[in-house]
Amino acid sequence: MEKIKDSNIRNCSSGASATQRDSARCVIAMAASVGGLKALTAILGGLPADFPAAIAIVMHLAPDHKSILAELLNHRTHLEVKQAQTGDILRHSRVFVAPPNHHLFVVKGGRLRLSSSAAEKVHHARPSAEPLFASVAGIYQKNAIAAVLTGGDGDGSFGVQIIKEKGGKVIAQDRPTSQDFSMPETSIETGDVDFILPLNEIAPKLIELVDAMKGSVHHTQSDSMPSGC
Numbered sequence: 043m044e045k046i047k048d049s050n051i052r053n054c055s056s057g058a059s060a061t062q063r064d065s066a067r068c069v070i071a072m073a074a075s076v077g078g079l080k081a082l083t084a085i086l087g088g089l090p091a092d093f094p095a096a097i098a099i100v101m102h103l104a105p106d107h108k109s110i111l112a113e114l115l116n117h118r119t120h121l122e123v124k125q126a127q128t129g130d131i132l133r134h135s136r137v138f139v140a141p142p143n144h145h146l147f148v149v150k151g152g153r154l155r156l157s158s159s160a161a162e163k164v165h166h167a168r169p170s171a172e173p174l175f176a177s178v179a180g181i182y183q184k185n186a187i188a189a190v191l192t193g194g195d196g197d198g199s200f201g202v203q204i205i206k207e208k209g210g211k212v213i214a215q216d217r218p219t220s221q222d223f224s225m226p227e228t229s230i231e232t233g234d235v236d237f238i239l240p241l242n243e244i245a246p247k248l249i250e251l252v253d254a255m256k257g258s259v260h261h262t263q264s265d266s267m268p269s270g271c
Contacts, residue, residue: 086118098132101140174201175201180208192222192223192225216239
């Protein structure tokens with residue numbers, strides 16, 4: 043059985059280099075569970091069609107059933123939404139959703155990689171936020187944003203710490219607008235959450251943060267970061 047250990051999560055992408063000129067320079071990693079469809083619909087629906095960042099999403103889904111999450115979201119936003127596949131490249135204005143029963147990683151060049159369906163669960167979940175957050179942090183560093191949305195258990199609480207270590211930003215959905223506050227609360231308790239926001243304020247904050255990153259991106263070049271925006 044393929045195993046995913048903390049050391050692998052932390053180091054799965056650090057030190058990678060990239061050459062794809064068309065891959066995104068800014069990436070937002072989102073995680074959700076209970077109530078996630080409503081939250082993701084509200085956030086993605088509030089972003090413009092030319093949003094200059096890529097978005098990767100992990101949502102806890104039934105492992106044995108085909109997911110139509112990407113299809114549903116695609117009809118509720120100006121962005122292009124698809125279910126992630128190994129080899130996809132993160133590009134701005136596009137959203138990639140992890141399929142059921144597979145962890146989602148970002149590797150060199152802003153490419154996506156799916157784990158096998160036998161990979162170890164993290165926080166009882168596959169996909170889990172932890173591999174996604176950690177790998178996004180390793181590649182995109184200061185140009186990474188994590189958003190922990192409504193959901194149960196503590197998924198994402200380890201990954202947000204790595205996002206912060208690498209200089210990125212972290213958003214958590216607030217209690218009143220979360221159907222289940224467990225995931226955001228656990229991340230908030232780490233002390234590494236920058237913004238605790240109601241659902242209707244998350245999309246505007248993402249626009250603000252990405253605009254700021256665009257202004258500084260040419261001054262923060264890294265060998266592990268894809269080129270071109």
